[in-house]
Amino acid sequence: MSQATATATGRPTRTRAESRELIIRMTSYVLLGLTGIWILYKAVTQPADFLTVAFLGLKFGALYALVALGYTMVYGIIELINFSHGDLFMLATVMSGIMMVTWFGQTSPGVTGFLIMIMALLVAMVLAGGVNTLAERLAYRRLRRAPKLAPLITAVGLSFIYQAVGIQMNGSGQRNWNTLLGDSGFTFGSVKVQWAVIVVLAVTIPLLLLMTYIVNQTRQGKAMRATAQDQDAARLMGINVDRTIAFTFAMGGALAGAAGMLWLQSVGTTRYDLGFQLGLIAFTSAVLGGIGNLNGAVLGGFVIGIIQVLNEAFLLGNAWSQTVVFTILILLMVFKPEGILGKPTTEKV
């Protein structure tokens, strides 16, 4: 189109679509730049507060990254936004709470406490992964060839079912669970760091490395990448597509399970609709990084986590955090749907 105009008039002119694209791009860069400047300003004027908050942000960021990975993996392989993913996370928080506090009564740090915590981590991962795989087997698999709306509505329905289970297990209000570490931490200069932050990072980083290894180095990972690119071609190459998709759901669910257990240990409260809110935030992270891109999901998780705590500490406060995160989501969808690390596509997402 632009070529044709150029040869016709003899000089390059921009079409309306192109100039609109340019304006959109410029606006997004200006917004990004302003946010960056504001963060830098806070970092320079209130360094101690800023770092304290930034560590909190790292904690939330790590949890969002874990949940976001599940979204991005499932989306990458069958192009489904798994609305029920956040609720798996919520089930894991409740389950780990029941296991640690109700069954074993572990509420203070110690060797047994940490052993039980590792066990709870495994149980939560197996539970969430198992439930997710079961949902894939029973519901999504039958709908793989149906119109897009059908699996999406199914996912919303499953999310409601998980929430109902959450109400049965956790009650219909917010519930506080005792945790091993509580609020305790250490100070580094005048910067406060919770122990929980260290624990969360110590679990998350190995998990992320393991994930990267599985996806990039193993046979199963290769099968996953092939299935994501072209299901039919993968099938022709002898890949068991159904099993690969089920494995992806299991892995995504397990990461959400780990995040759930860590959330309960580092925050200490849960509610039946926690998963819905957090799932949306995690999905925003996945989109921010570029949906379908694993590194992007991790990056997006950390960015959103830090932005959220900065907002709560310095800007609008707790009551507006959803609004801030969703505004980011909407702006992204409009201006840069392919995310930070995603490849731009000709078709708008």
Add this chain to the structure above:
Amino acid sequence: MTTTAAAPPPLTSVRDATEHARRSNRRWSIGLMVVALVLFVLYWKVLPEVGGETATFFRKWLSVSAASEMVLWVTFALGLNIVVGYAGLLDLGYVAFWAIGGYCAGWFMSPFASEMMNDKSWNGLKFSLLGHPPAIEGLDRGIHINFWLVLPIAGLVCAFFGILIGAPTLRLKSDYLALVTLGFGEIIPQVFRNGERLGSSGNFNLSNGDKGITPVDTIPTWPFGYIPGVPDELGLRAVDLPFKFLVYCLLASFIIFLSLRIREGRLGRAWLAIREDELAASMMGVPLMRTKLAAYAVGAFAGGIGGVAFATYVNGIYASRFDFAISIILLAMVVLGGMGNVWGVTVGALVLAWINSTGLEQFGNTVNDALGTSINFKNYQFLLFGLILVLMMLFRREGLIPETRTKQVLAEPERGELESVGADMEAGQV
């Protein structure tokens, strides 16, 4: 292709199909009208006279306020049906329009407008346009516009917001669209929840926060008030309730009429075309953006009207009511009844709203009494709605009362025929 499982339905002429649809529409509308009138007469004249067992039974299983609420849900479900069922755009934030409609009632027909400045600078505000504030000393402060005038105002405000929400999202594919609408559906109620102290000095009170806005003006019945036995204005007295039920029925039937008429016309056919194949529709010259925005606007309009009516029903606007679950329940109503079919959605909404308001609780009480158990059935509400969505999608995607057209579309696989054959072979179906 010979391998496709479903044989094509016998071809009927277009005129036959239209004639069939007209006849079925007439039958449905007469049927529902009769039911509404019978219920009205029952609540108005029969039950107060009869009393005793029958009255108790109705108070428990289908009280006049439960019936009113059911009809209001129908209004919302039909509005959502225009967006989801007609145009095929999944909207998960419909509750936002309910909220905006409600707050329109709060701003334009209650004393609240005089309290919108926290430094009390608007306290003297008094404006009335055929308004009917509750007959209590001091409640004529603020803005009071006639209920029947607020309805179109709220509808237009909501339509404006519908376009505002729709515009940035329409370039996105369906699943992203769902997410952005969901985001808006979270943001708008949160703005109302936190809207007590806005502005840099916290002086502006948009929504009175969690305290909510109450009371709301009454519904004037002019000129029907001249008829003996009909109250002049409908407030909260027991005699007003059957008439309020009738007013809500009127609003719902207006939305039904709107849905049916638009569907027949150019715009409706363009929506269906977009829903079934966007690319083909745009090749045929359907302007995609404008048509989709129209779907949002009309759907939101219905939400605004319902929002105002709901505010008069509960006599107030409370921010905590507008949560995500409402959007999903509405979606379940549309899916259960049959996406795109007005009568299906109406029935779906009536059934689920009844379950939601009284059915489940009463059923639970009956079971608990009979078996001597104490199960809290209200807790299983989420499970029920979730199961409805999942099971309907798995086994009866076209809904309980589908349109023939929807059935055909949904039976068609998304992927190309050859690919489907390959997958069928793998699944052992060929």
